[in-house]
Amino acid sequence: MKTNVDVLCVGHACYDLVFAVDHHPGADEKTFAEKFIHCGGGPAANAALTVSRLGLKSAFAGYLGNDFFGRRHLEEFSQAAVNTDLIIRGDSPTPLSAILVKPDGKRTVVNHKGDTPPLPADSFDLSRWHPQVILFDGHEPEVSLALMKAIKGRRILTVLDAGSVHRGSLKLLECVDYTVASQKFARECTGKEDPQQAALKLGEQSPAVVITLGEAGLVWKNEDGSGSLPAFSTDAVDTTGAGDAFHGAFAAGLASGKPWKDLLTYASAVGALCCKKYGARPAIPTAKGLAEFLKKHQKSKN
Numbered sequence: 001m002k003t004n005v006d007v008l009c010v011g012h013a014c015y016d017l018v019f020a021v022d023h024h025p026g027a028d029e030k031t032f033a034e035k036f037i038h039c040g041g042g043p044a045a046n047a048a049l050t051v052s053r054l055g056l057k058s059a060f061a062g063y064l065g066n067d068f069f070g071r072r073h074l075e076e077f078s079q080a081a082v083n084t085d086l087i088i089r090g091d092s093p094t095p096l097s098a099i100l101v102k103p104d105g106k107r108t109v110v111n112h113k114g115d116t117p118p119l120p121a122d123s124f125d126l127s128r129w130h131p132q133v134i135l136f137d138g139h140e141p142e143v144s145l146a147l148m149k150a151i152k153g154r155r156i157l158t159v160l161d162a163g164s165v166h167r168g169s170l171k172l173l174e175c176v177d178y179t180v181a182s183q184k185f186a187r188e189c190t191g192k193e194d195p196q197q198a199a200l201k202l203g204e205q206s207p208a209v210v211i212t213l214g215e216a217g218l219v220w221k222n223e224d225g226s227g228s229l230p231a232f233s234t235d236a237v238d239t240t241g242a243g244d245a246f247h248g249a250f251a252a253g254l255a256s257g258k259p260w261k262d263l264l265t266y267a268s269a270v271g272a273l274c275c276k277k278y279g280a281r282p283a284i285p286t287a288k289g290l291a292e293f294l295k296k297h298q299k300s301k302n
Contacts, residue, residue: 004130005083006056006255009248010144011044011137011161013062013087014095014111015069018240018279021100024108037279040073041097043137043161043244046280050248050270052080055287056255058248059083059131061124062140063116065094076281086124092116105236105275121146132255135247136176137161141168148175157254160206161247165189178254179206180247186211195219199226210264212246212271214239220264229264232272232297241280246271248284269294 020035040049044062051058060082064070066089073094077084093114101107121142134156136144145168148158160172162181165188173179173189179202181189186198195211199221202209208222217231249270253263270285273293277283285293 002128002130003059003083003085004057005059006131007048007051007133007135007248007251008059008061008086008126008129008131009044009048009051009135009137009251010061010140010147011042011135012095012139013040013042013045013060013064013073014097015039015073016041016097016099016240016280018099018101018238020238020278021102023102024100035278037282038072039279039281040076041241041244041280042095043139043163043247044135045073045077046241046244046284047135047137047161047248047251048082049077049080049281050245050284051252051255052082053284053286054249054252054270054290056252057083058252059086059129061086061143063088063090063092063094063119065089065116066091067094069094069096086129088119088123090116099240101238101240101278105239107238107240109240119143126150131156133157133159133251135159135161135251136168136172137163137247138166138168138172141166141171144168145171148172159247159251159254161244162186162189163243173202173205176206178208178210178250180210180212180250182243183211183213196226196228210250212243214242218264218268222260224260229261229268232269234272234275236275237283238278239275240278241284242271242274244280245274245284265294266290269297 019033048060190201192198
């Protein structure tokens, strides 16, 4: 029996504890949170939920513990209609993230994985799975590299969410179709401070490169040339998950066959909207919400 999905997201899932604070505390300082929310998180997990919110079929492949946080995360996936058949459960804890968010939307993140081991290379069999796009966040290197080999020749588009430099992201950089990198990754990987120069350097390893620059927008490089795109103006409350939402929307746009510049606009709009509420997931838009935002933006330009 075949399982068809538009986007399969492979990698990290955690559970986020988000505290709104008036400043990031210093050494030996106590502070009080003005607001607290909790929800599922993780780059690939958030991307899978984004794809589903945008009206496409998504699946997540990764690990969740047999604990309270794993159960809550699984419930969120179910409510969002994310396919969970490739989630592996175990007695190691679900990774946690404590996030402190300041009034300007900037945040500090502390992640704890405990003794949760990486998934082995043979964790998944994709022989009956038929995704149009696979997004990797690099946090499950063994299984991700094994899947890259398994899908060779199957005409499945691949995307790397390159958030930080580590073994998984560096190995995948050499073999994916699209690399969507944070400015931090691009700078550390290439040694180039200028984003355009970093994009050119990364383009020597990856056919198509996008470097996201937060409120400064993005730069890109592919076989047709290079360029930039300004960010959408929005009142940022919390930037947590904005990059994950961008990556999910980018993969969804690829699966929908969007032209390159429309694809970048589409993903940028989703990333901007994700900043409008506390937590990574509450502000991820639906397809209807995104269409209304883009329509409003277009009217303001005319």
